[in-house]
Structures are given as structure tokens and as C-alpha cells.
Amino acid sequence: MxxxxxxxxxxxxxxxxxxxxxxxxxxxxxxxxxxxxxxxxxxxxxxxxxxxxxxxxxxxxxxxxxxxxxxxxxxxxxxxxxxxxxxxxxxxxxxxxxxxxxxxxxxxxxxxxxxxxxxxxxxxxxxxxxxxxxxxxxxxxxxxxxxxxxxxxxxxxxxxxxxxxxxxxxxxxxxxxxxxxxxxxxxxxxxxxxxxxxxxxxxxxxxxxxxxxxxxxxxxxxxxxxxxxxxxxxxxxxxxxxxxxxxxxxxxxxxxxxxxxxxxxxxxxxxxxxxxxxxxxxxxxxxxxxxxEIEKSLPELPDAMRDRLIRDYQLTPYDAAILTGSRDLSRFFEQSVQLYPEAKKVANWIINEFLRLIEGDESRIAGTKITPQHLAKTLQLVDAGTISGSVAKTVLQKIFESGGGPEAVIAREGLAQVSDTGALEAAIAEIIAANPDQVAKYKGGNEKLIGFFVGLVMKKTQGRGNPGLINKLLKDKLG
Amino acid sequence: MDLHHQTIHELRNLLDKGEISSEELTQKVLSHIEQTEKQLHAFITITPELALEAAKRFDQSRQAGKKPGALAGIPLGIKDNFLTKGSRTTCGSKILGNYIAPYSGTSTQRLLDAGGVMVGKLNMDEFAMGSSNETSAFGEVHNPWDLELIPGGSSGGSAAAVAAGQCSAATGTDTGGSIRLPAALCNLVGMKPTYGRVSRYGVIAFASSLDQVGPLTKDVTDAALMLQVLAGHDPLDSTSLDVPVPHYAQSLVPDVKGWKIGIPKEYFVAGMDPEVEAAMLQAIKTLEGLGAQCGEVSLPHTDYGVPVYYILATAEASSNLARYDGIRYGYRNKEAKELISLYEKSRTEGFGDEVKRRIMLGTYVLSAGYYDAYYLKAQKARTLIRQDFTQVFKNYDVILTPVSPTAAWKLKEKTGDPLKMYLSDIFTINVNLAGLPGMSLPCGFTQGGLPIGMQLIGDSLQEEKLLRMGYAYEQATEWHKRRPKL
Structure with a gap:
């Protein structure tokens, strides 16, 4: 039954x-x-x-x-x-x-x-x-x-x-x-x-x-x-x-x-x-x-805050519910958005990366080394092309582990994006030489293989290559 | 008169004039205790070293010109359910036989701060459950007026000790008459103040909604002195009343002209000893002679008092006494191998029969399915009993009743019949249920030379009226001046 x-x-x-x-x-x-x-x-x-x-x-x-x-x-x-x-x-x-x-x-x-x-x-x-x-x-x-x-x-x-x-x-x-x-x-x-x-x-x-x-x-x-x-x-x-x-x-x-x-x-x-x-x-x-008196002193409650986040930042109800799961988390979000106004992007980074780093335990927010300033700066560095999105994850990981601002971490760990055309061209030449079959297929019309080549170049540059630039250079070379 | 038979106010006079020292007085009282204690057995613990040390301290501070406290140098006995830091507090029970408290209760501390010299801890019915002081795990107390008789209970040690001059005054607790009954049977003044007038913090609970602390003294003036020190709000007791304490000595005026005294007809019933009844009638005449007007009143729910009391008091006691479980302190059975038998054996061996009887009764009335029929109904009846008094006090200043239907009885006379024993509190219980102040004071003797007491009941917080009427009566009579021969 x-x-x-x-x-x-x-x-x-x-x-x-x-x-x-x-x-x-x-x-x-x-x-x-x-x-x-x-x-x-x-x-x-x-x-x-x-x-x-x-x-x-x-x-x-x-x-x-x-x-x-x-x-x-x-x-x-x-x-x-x-x-x-x-x-x-x-x-x-x-x-x-x-x-x-x-x-x-x-x-x-x-x-x-x-x-x-x-x-x-x-x-x-x-x-x-x-x-x-x-x-x-x-x-x-x-x-x-x-x-x-x-x-x-x-x-x-x-x-x-x-x-x-x-x-x-x-x-x-x-x-x-x-x-x-x-x-x-x-x-x-x-x-x-x-x-x-x-x-x-x-x-x-x-x-x-x-x-x-x-x-x-x-x-x-x-x-x-x-x-x-x-x-x-x-x-x-x-x-x-x-x-x-x-x-x-x-x-x-x-x-x-x-x-x-x-x-x-x-x-x-x-x-x-x-x-x-x-x-x-x-x-x-x-x-x-x-x-x-007590009623007047009540803080904004999760439901009200969730509705406000949806309204003010156009977040999905799902994201808003997660971000209002604790006072510390919602505060982290709102402080980050103050510094980096693309709310949806901030929400994604917090939900996918930040919460993963603290293992979903919101009580750890107060003690973590990552600040809203760090997150905002990291996202700005991605926009400026200084680092790629995937390196940004590494940067946050490193800040989480040992502290320091994103710029200091990038310098210390040598994570800055390679936008030097000469260096990238050299890597691309090597890869084209090493993969004649794939090159032939690409030239034969399988343009999806561009991703394969980009991946190899990224690997060669330890993830630091500027993906846009690599794409452009590859297309030029494979003509 | 011997020093040990003098009142607090007489002794204060001698001490203040420097005619005696606290140390001399304390020595004298301690040696009197030594001479009489074998016959009376009023104490569970005597504390001579502590007493002499305190007495010397007061002598020194007096010599140094410091203003003495209200009770400076006065030998006091403390009932053994008052926690006293550093010395043993047994509550008359084997289960706390060796218990030493880490703190002193508020009322005890107030007496000590006022300069009182504690000479020892007084015998009592186990957990204050009894009317004759025969349930004490440390043995019965003898009435100094006749050693074959009980002194009354549960503050039997307090009454015997003060009457016999083993201390100048003593503390008692009164849940259903435990101050007033022994005071009456030993020719003393016993004051049970309004519920909440004196802090219960640091007094071992029997029935929390009924328990009240008060003094047993040799006269009304001493009762006022003691109450002055004991009374007052205590932030550690949520049920203590946050109202100003009057200056009780101002009530000691021998004038009750035009006062109205209610005589409840329900308190003059068959079964009362004719000698007690005669003493009451004589007391009424005396008060009328002083200009008071006496009139018959009715307290129609009087008869419900005893059953209501034995439901509510035992229900509260069954819960209050749960903490004596042999786990953290107190008596523990050494053979028990697991938890349940540790509880059962420790409590079976640690508590006496009367205490166990009341725990069982209280557990029963609170049990699922019986709560409404007993506990809840008793609470309703309690309200009716309280309303009876409220009605009368609209037109009367005080109510006058006997304290007990009889004078002191023989040891063992009622121990085989709990119901008969319970009925000795028939005139005092309702005052506790109503939360009112009640005072017993000497008003005559039987042909056999045994003291008889009368009870004055006042409206809530009207202790002053009781003291004033008691004082006026005392000035007109000599009963309170008699001392037992030992």
C-alpha cells in the first residue's frame, strides 16, 4: 500500500x-x-x-x-x-x-x-x-x-x-x-x-x-x-x-x-x-x-531577507534561500556585492566556491581568512584579465589556506595570466607539431577540436594562459 | 532570675550596660546546655567553639566602641533545617546525617550579621514532618515542663531549648504549625510570619508553598526583635515579598481599645480539652477587659484544611525530597550494584517511616489520572479557605483561636496513629494554606501544670497587629513569665 x-x-x-x-x-x-x-x-x-x-x-x-x-x-x-x-x-x-x-x-x-x-x-x-x-x-x-x-x-x-x-x-x-x-x-x-x-x-x-x-x-x-x-x-x-x-x-x-x-x-x-x-x-x-519593545528590536529575519535579496539583486529563490541560511553568510554576500556589484556572479562564487571551502559550515565564516574584499578583488582581477576563472578558484583556495590578499597570493604563487603573445605562440607551435592527426581533423572541418587545443595550451601554461588570447592565436595558426 | 532564663531584651540591657560580657553569657548558657541536654535532647549538634569565638568577637567590638548589632552576643539556637556554612545540617534525617553545607541561608546569615551567637543546631522532626518531634532520626526531644511528654513539633528542639534556657531564642520553620504548636506546648511565643515575609533561601524545603521561617521566643518583645532581623526581601527567593519591613518595636504598645477580634465558631468544637477551652474563654475576657470587642465569626471551609494540607504538602514534598538520591551527597547504600537499587536502597535506608509515608502519598496524588481529583481539587479548596479569612478581615483586626486542642501529650501516645497525629495541627494548618501570619502565645496552664497557647491570626503582612495585641495581652498577664523547673 x-x-x-x-x-x-x-x-x-x-x-x-x-x-x-x-x-x-x-x-x-x-x-x-x-x-x-x-x-x-x-x-x-x-x-x-x-x-x-x-x-x-x-x-x-x-x-x-x-x-x-x-x-x-x-x-x-x-x-x-x-x-x-x-x-x-x-x-x-x-x-x-x-x-x-x-x-x-x-x-x-x-x-x-x-x-x-x-x-x-x-x-x-x-x-x-x-x-x-x-x-x-x-x-x-x-x-x-x-x-x-x-x-x-x-x-x-x-x-x-x-x-x-x-x-x-x-x-x-x-x-x-x-x-x-x-x-x-x-x-x-x-x-x-x-x-x-x-x-x-x-x-x-x-x-x-x-x-x-x-x-x-x-x-x-x-x-x-x-x-x-x-x-x-x-x-x-x-x-x-x-x-x-x-x-x-x-x-x-x-x-x-x-x-x-x-x-x-x-x-x-x-x-x-x-x-x-x-x-x-x-x-x-x-x-x-x-x-x-522586543518586537521592535528584532533583526531582519531570513524570510524577509530572502525576499529582499530576490527583489534587490534579482537572485533566484534557490540562491537567496542558501545565502540567508545564516547571518554571517548573508552579511558576507552583501558586503561582497557592495564592492563588486554583479550580484548573480557573487552569489555563484559564494555558493559554489566559498561554501565548498568552509565545507558548508556557516559557523566557520567568522574565523575564515577570506574576506568579502578578497572575493571582490579576485573577481575584478578575472575581469581585468590578470587571472582566469579557474585560477581564481586556486587563488581563493590559497587565501583560505594561508591568508593574504589575492594580488599578494598571485605574485607569491606565480599565478598571473600569461598574455605574452610570444610565450603563447611558442607553446601553440609545440602543440600543433605534436598533434598532427587532430590538426588534420580540425582543418577537415571538426571545429569543436578547438577546445582540445585550448586545453592543452592551458595545461602547458599551468592554467595561467589567457583563454581568449589562446583561442585567437590558435585560430590564426590553424587557419 | 538566672541569666539563661532572661529574655533577649533583658540580656541586651545587661550587655549594653557592661554588667555581663557576651563570653560570660555564652559560657553560662553552654554549661546549662551541658547540665540539661541529657534530659532534653534538644540539640543535634552543639557548637561551643564557634559560639565562644563569636561571643569574644562581640565583646571586643563592643569594647572598641562599635555599635552592637540588634542581637549582638545573644545565644541563639538554629533549627537543623537551616543551612549553616561549615557546621553540620541534618534536617533530622539520616539521609543528611553528615551533611556540611557550603553556604549559610539568608535568614541565618541575617541573624549572625546582627550579632547572634549560634550555640548549636536544634533537633526536629525529620524534614519537619511531624507534630511531636518523634520522627527525628536523632531521637525524640523531651518537654522541659514534663520530661515524659513531647515538646510538640516539628520545631520541638527549638521550643524545648528556649523554654529550658539552653538559648535565648531560636529559629523555627512552620509548614502547618511547626513553630506555633511547640511554642504553645512549651509556653513560648511562636511567630509564623506572612508567606514571603522571610526568605526561604538556605532552609531545607518541605512544602515550598507553605514553609515559612519564624522565631520562637520567651515573649512578644523578643519576637518583634527577632522578626525585625529575619524579615525582608531576598533576591535569592522569588517568592519573598518586596515590600518594606515596618519597625516592629513601634507595635509594642499596650493598647487595643476598640480592636475587633473574631472568634471562629468552627474552632471551638467537640474533642477540645475543657481546660484549653476554659483558657481561651479567660483570654477573651482579658482582652475584652482591655477594651477589645470580641465577636463570633465563621470560617466555613475550616474542615477541608487537614485533607487539603496533606495533599498539597505531600505533593510538594515528594518532589522536594527527590534530590536526596545518594548520588552527589548524603547517605548512600554501599552494596548497591546498579542505579535503580542505589536509589531504592539509599532512600529506603536514609528516610524514616513518616517521611516515606508522605513521599508515597505525594507521589500518588500527582500521578497521571489522579492529579485532577486530588492536587487540582485541593488547590481550589485552598482558594476557598483563603477567601474565608479575607471575608472575616474585612470587619475584624485579628482572629483568636486555640493553637492545639490539647496540651502536650505523652511520648509515643500518637506515634502508632498517623491520623490522630495529623489532627494536632487542625487549628494551625489553615493559616499556612492562606499564607497569613499567625502567632501563638502563652495563655494559661492546665491543672497538671502544662502550658496552653492561644493563636492570633492576622491579615496578610499584619504582623504588627499580632505583636501589638500580643504585647497588650502579655502586659495584662503573667503566663509568659513562668519557667519550667529542670
Whole structure:
């Protein structure tokens, strides 16, 4: 049978506040274990939480950017469960009244635009990290707990089950990440766990309304894993349904080594979290004035920026979407265009060359040695005939590797284009002499062979020959 | 009168005049503790070195002409659920049997900053869960008025120690009556302030929405002195009230002419000891004699108090006590080989029966499928109970009730019957549910010589009215001057 996947996401995003949500400890990543802790985030006897106002502001920013209603009086609740990296035995979260409700995000798949509903965004504190020694590497496999992350502020964003494919899932997540990053409230780094995603997926026969039983795929920490895990899970559930079996409601984990999802716990084993309002915290009241203030301070969001790039620079929606994938990238583009106004060309170079050099990791833009000035200058040098387009790629590569301006790199590496007619003529003479067959064919009417000769001359000049000039000289010689 | 039986304000007078030194006073109190502690068992930890060191410091600063703090040189006892940096804090439980806190709580720090000399940490019901001080993992406390009797709980150590002169005043916590009941059973003044008036930071939580810190003292003047130091906003406690603290000593005026006192009919019911009832009627007469007008009022939802309390308090406690899991600090079972059994064994062995009973009850009422029927419904009933009081305070200044249906009872008398024990808080619990200030003060003795207490309840943040009425009553009576013979 043909099935339609029904997918909903729960995304946890670590907020970029300097201090934790309920105490003044630093949120710095990479500190020594348990360095960023105090009695409050260690859950010592007698401590009480005090809410970090910045955290609330960030959550409201996320809500406004995703068209949510901001709850004027939201409530913190305790989610009770035992785990060694949860020091109080409960996580402070929001349950019945989250800070943001009922919004949406627009995604594009192919040329189709689609709105994915946001059910809610709520505030909560992160747990710590447990590290387990492998039982075989030590006699008694010990476990270690690092509470640096305990109490770091998170927003959990729950989507409606509006997503219908792995492609849409990734588009949603990428768009959401771009929004958070452009708001400056999350670094969006999935490898370091700043952005974590749980995927709920069920299948239903195409054309039917009723939802099937879902499985939850927990802790998906890369787009690749999400795509692979969804493909596997869609297959797994379809096979079960085809065989007349039922889907078990359960939590599953993606095992990337084996390429399968594995059951973690079933619904019967699910925790009863015994949520209740946290009596240590007053209801969180936000005023209209504050919300208006935050709204005014919002930066240009990816959708608006994308539309502007299409309008102002005549970019394709595809290019514009890529260039607005992160604030750093769009800034790089716009600064480059200031210096070199052929927007389409700049876009192509950024998308094809620059992103390749940084391996598509936009977080590396800030630290890379290539600047918009370098890119613009390189393109100007191509236009001036100083270097060819293919050498320009090498120039960018060299700048990326060891820095320096394009002119300095060209001089250092001897990459300047050979426009010396004498030198090129000598090379052409050699090539004509060495390839009598091809010369005969060309003269016989196969004019396409001109490309073959140009290639050989370029090779001979290590790519530095002026292609226009070579072309002209070759045609003269082959007459 | 012996130094150890004097009030804070009397001792302050002697210290200020230079008739005694803090060191002398502290020595005297420490030796009195040594003589009486075997009989009373009011302390879990005694801290003589710390105390003498602090006393000497105050003597020196006094000699250097520095203005002494409000409590400079006064020996104080601290209930053992207040964290005290550097000395042990057990909360009366085996699970924190050797716990040493890395910080002091706000209220404790305020007392120490005002010059208070901590002589030790006081015995209490485990996690403040109890009405008789018999659930302490460190053994029961004896009532100094009769060593065969309980002192009341959960601040039983605090009450016994102050009554017996082992310290001049003590801190307590009151979740359902834990300051007022032992104060009444030991002939002391016990003040539970408005919820949020005193910071809870650094006090081990039992039921966060009900817990409140307050003093147990020998008279109303001392209660005002202690409250002055304890009260005030604390940025570390989000539920603490950010409103100015009045000058409580100004309330110590013996004049309640024309004040209206409400006497709730629901508090004078069958089962009350006739001697307690007689003492109440006598107290009403005395207050009327001072020009106050007493009238019968009704608090119609009174009966819901005990069940509502045992749902909400246990629900919060089941969550508050989850952190005692044997992982990071506190008692840990050494044999457990994996996580679940480590939790189970550490908690089974670390907590006493009453605490486990309440954790189970609280876990149950919060469980999926029961939440609406218990927790949510109890919250609604709590609102009704609060509204009852609001109604009455539209027309009355204070409400007067007994603190307890009976005077102190025999050790072990109620330990086999938790429900009977829970009913000893029947007159105090609703004050916590409503978040109001309540003060118990001595108002008579039984024929057998046991203290009887009355309770004054005020509207939110009206501690001044309680102090003023209490002071006026105290000036007209002698009950508070009696001391137990030990």
C-alpha cells in the first residue's frame, strides 16, 4: 500500500545567554567538568531558582519570529524523574501554560512553499551530562556526571504534525535554525548539542485522515542522520503495516553504525513525570510594553531577507534561500556585492566556491581568512584579465589556506595570466607539431577540436594562459 | 532570675550596660546546655567553639566602641533545617546525617550579621514532618515542663531549648504549625510570619508553598526583635515579598481599645480539652477587659484544611525530597550494584517511616489520572479557605483561636496513629494554606501544670497587629513569665 508519513518535531535549542536560567553560573562550553556550577544548579539542599530575564526575552524573540502568540502569564512546572545528571530529581520546565503558543514557519521544498504549524515554545533548564566508562575498560565501569550544562536555558519548540517527508523535515529544521541564529539566541550547532531534535513519525494510507501510531526518534543530531533515520523508519513501519502488524508506540534511537533505529522504551515503560506548578517560582508575567519593545528590536529575519535579496539583486529563490541560511553568510554576500556589484556572479562564487571551502559550515565564516574584499578583488582581477576563472578558484583556495590578499597570493604563487603573445605562440607551435592527426581533423572541418587545443595550451601554461588570447592565436595558426 | 532564663531584651540591657560580657553569657548558657541536654535532647549538634569565638568577637567590638548589632552576643539556637556554612545540617534525617553545607541561608546569615551567637543546631522532626518531634532520626526531644511528654513539633528542639534556657531564642520553620504548636506546648511565643515575609533561601524545603521561617521566643518583645532581623526581601527567593519591613518595636504598645477580634465558631468544637477551652474563654475576657470587642465569626471551609494540607504538602514534598538520591551527597547504600537499587536502597535506608509515608502519598496524588481529583481539587479548596479569612478581615483586626486542642501529650501516645497525629495541627494548618501570619502565645496552664497557647491570626503582612495585641495581652498577664523547673 502507499503510505504518507506524518511527522512532527520537538526541537531543543540552547539559548546563548551568558548565564544559566536559574542561577548566575556561566554557560561557557568546554570548561573543566563541574567548573560552571553553584549550589543552585547542583541542586544542594535549601537552594531556590531565580529566573534569568534575558532567557525570557530570548524565548519571546523566538516566539515573535515564528508568528506565535506570547502568553501574558505563563507558568513553570516541575517534571519529576530520577537520573544522576538531573540534580534536583526534577527539571523545571513549562507544561500547561508555555511562554509561546500557536505559530508557524514557512518552508520551501522545490518551488513549493508550505507553512508548518508551531504548537508551542516553552522554556526549560537543561540537564547535565553522564559519562559512562565502558565496563570492559575498567574492572567496575564507573559513571561520571558533569553538571556544567545543568541549568543552561533551553527552548523546546513543538511543531504540529504538518510535515510529510524527510525533505520537509530537513527544510523545517534548517529554516528554524536560520531563524534562531539570525535572532542571535542560539548558535545552531547540532554537533555540540546546541540544537537537538526529536522526530515523531507515523504512517497512514495515502488519502486517509486518521493518524497512525507513532514512534519517537530521539536525539537526532545531524541532518544526515535525520534523513537516514526517517528513510529507515518509513520503510520499517510500512513493512509492518503491509504485513498486517501494528506499530508499537515507543521511543527509538538511531544507530548510525548499523544504519537502523532501535527501540529504547515502549509506552508502558514511559515515565509518569507528575508535572505540577513549581511553587518556588511565581507565574511569569510579561507586559505588552515589553513585548512591543522586543518586537521592535528584532533583526531582519531570513524570510524577509530572502525576499529582499530576490527583489534587490534579482537572485533566484534557490540562491537567496542558501545565502540567508545564516547571518554571517548573508552579511558576507552583501558586503561582497557592495564592492563588486554583479550580484548573480557573487552569489555563484559564494555558493559554489566559498561554501565548498568552509565545507558548508556557516559557523566557520567568522574565523575564515577570506574576506568579502578578497572575493571582490579576485573577481575584478578575472575581469581585468590578470587571472582566469579557474585560477581564481586556486587563488581563493590559497587565501583560505594561508591568508593574504589575492594580488599578494598571485605574485607569491606565480599565478598571473600569461598574455605574452610570444610565450603563447611558442607553446601553440609545440602543440600543433605534436598533434598532427587532430590538426588534420580540425582543418577537415571538426571545429569543436578547438577546445582540445585550448586545453592543452592551458595545461602547458599551468592554467595561467589567457583563454581568449589562446583561442585567437590558435585560430590564426590553424587557419 | 538566672541569666539563661532572661529574655533577649533583658540580656541586651545587661550587655549594653557592661554588667555581663557576651563570653560570660555564652559560657553560662553552654554549661546549662551541658547540665540539661541529657534530659532534653534538644540539640543535634552543639557548637561551643564557634559560639565562644563569636561571643569574644562581640565583646571586643563592643569594647572598641562599635555599635552592637540588634542581637549582638545573644545565644541563639538554629533549627537543623537551616543551612549553616561549615557546621553540620541534618534536617533530622539520616539521609543528611553528615551533611556540611557550603553556604549559610539568608535568614541565618541575617541573624549572625546582627550579632547572634549560634550555640548549636536544634533537633526536629525529620524534614519537619511531624507534630511531636518523634520522627527525628536523632531521637525524640523531651518537654522541659514534663520530661515524659513531647515538646510538640516539628520545631520541638527549638521550643524545648528556649523554654529550658539552653538559648535565648531560636529559629523555627512552620509548614502547618511547626513553630506555633511547640511554642504553645512549651509556653513560648511562636511567630509564623506572612508567606514571603522571610526568605526561604538556605532552609531545607518541605512544602515550598507553605514553609515559612519564624522565631520562637520567651515573649512578644523578643519576637518583634527577632522578626525585625529575619524579615525582608531576598533576591535569592522569588517568592519573598518586596515590600518594606515596618519597625516592629513601634507595635509594642499596650493598647487595643476598640480592636475587633473574631472568634471562629468552627474552632471551638467537640474533642477540645475543657481546660484549653476554659483558657481561651479567660483570654477573651482579658482582652475584652482591655477594651477589645470580641465577636463570633465563621470560617466555613475550616474542615477541608487537614485533607487539603496533606495533599498539597505531600505533593510538594515528594518532589522536594527527590534530590536526596545518594548520588552527589548524603547517605548512600554501599552494596548497591546498579542505579535503580542505589536509589531504592539509599532512600529506603536514609528516610524514616513518616517521611516515606508522605513521599508515597505525594507521589500518588500527582500521578497521571489522579492529579485532577486530588492536587487540582485541593488547590481550589485552598482558594476557598483563603477567601474565608479575607471575608472575616474585612470587619475584624485579628482572629483568636486555640493553637492545639490539647496540651502536650505523652511520648509515643500518637506515634502508632498517623491520623490522630495529623489532627494536632487542625487549628494551625489553615493559616499556612492562606499564607497569613499567625502567632501563638502563652495563655494559661492546665491543672497538671502544662502550658496552653492561644493563636492570633492576622491579615496578610499584619504582623504588627499580632505583636501589638500580643504585647497588650502579655502586659495584662503573667503566663509568659513562668519557667519550667529542670
Amino acid at each position: 502507499n503510505y504518507e508519513p506524518v511527522i512532527g518535531l520537538e526541537v531543543h535549542a540552547q539559548l546563548l545567554t551568558e548565564t544559566k536560567i536559574f542561577c548566575a553560573c556561566s554557560t561557557r562550553f568546554g570548561s573543566r567538568p563541574n567548573e560552571n556550577t553553584c549550589p543552585v544548579c547542583l541542586g544542594l539542599p535549601g537552594v531556590l531558582p531565580v529566573l534569568n530575564k534575558k532567557v525570557v526575552e530570548y524565548a519571546i524573540r523566538a516566539g515573535l519570529a515564528t508568528h506565535c502568540a506570547i502568553t501574558r502569564k505563563s507558568v513553570f512546572a516541575r517534571k519529576n524523574y530520577f537520573y544522576p545528571d538531573l540534580p534536583k530529581g526534577y527539571q523545571i520546565s513549562q507544561y500547561e501554560l508555555p511562554i509561546c503558543q500557536k505559530g508557524w514557519i514557512e518552508i520551501e521544498v522545490g518551488t513549493q512553499k508550505k507553512r508548518i504549524g508551531i504548537t508551542r515554545i516553552h522554556l526549560e533548564e537543561d540537564a547535565g551530562k553522564s559519562l559512562h566508562e565502558h565496563p570492559k575498560t575498567r574492572q567496575h565501569g564507573a559513571s561520571w556526571v558533569d553538571l556544567n550544562r545543568a541549568g543552561v536555558a533551553l527552548i523546546e519548540t513543538v511543531s504540529e504534525p504538518d510535515i510529510r517527508s524527510a525533505e520537509e523535515t530537513v527544510a523545517y529544521l534548517k529554516k528554524f535554525r536560520a531563524i534562531l541564529v539570525s535572532l542571535g539566541i542560539c548558535d545552531g550547532n547540532m554537533e555540540e548539542g546546541s540544537l537537538r531534535c526529536d522526530v515523531n513519525i507515523s504512517l497512514r494510507p495515502v488519502g486517509t485522515e486518521k493518524f497512525g501510531t507513532r514512534a519517537e526518534l530521539k536525539n537526532m543530531n545531524s541532518f544526515k542522520h535525520i534523513e537516514k533515520a526517517l528513510a529507515y523508519e518509513i520503510n520499517r513501519q510500512a513493512s509492518l503495516l503491509d504485513a498486517g502488524k501494528t506499530i508499537t508506540q515507543e521511543t527509538r534511537l538511531w544507530n548510525d553504525d548499523l544504519g537502523v533505529t532501535e527501540s529504547m522504551r515502549s509506552k508502558e515503560e514511559a515515565f509518569d513525570y507528575r508535572y505540577f506548578p513549581d511553587p518556588d517560582l511565581l507565574p511569569l508575567v510579561v507586559s505588552d510594553t515589553w513585548i512591543t
